[in-house]
Amino acid sequence: MLSPPPVPGSLGVRALDVVTRLHVAAYRLTEGRIGGRLAGAPVLLLGHVGARSVARRTTPLLLLADGDDLVIVGARGGSRAPPA
Known part of the structure; x- marks a missing residue:
């Protein structure tokens, strides 16, 4: 059975945001030696701008x-909700 989509602002969503920021920081600091692969697959860092926030x-x-x-x-x- 699929779990419900994540609730914005919930502990799980906030934790995933923190882990993502740490992942990006580790990748950049080590030039990809840490965080450059996940489950054997290479990781790409995609820079983008928020549509409404322009962040x-x-x-x-x-x-x-x-x-x-x-x-x-x-x-x-791995959430069933869209990643956007």
Whole structure:
């Protein structure tokens, strides 16, 4: 059975946000030696700007190969809710 989508501002969502910020910081400080791979797959840091807030953000995403193609995966920590 699928769990309900995360509630904005909940402890779980806030914890995931903190872990994400730590992941990005570790990746940058070590030039990818820490945080550069997750479950064997390379991690891509995607810089983007919030549509309404115009806040600059960086999100770690998985980069997977599908034959000659590359697939970027964003899953909000495995949540069934959209990662956006």
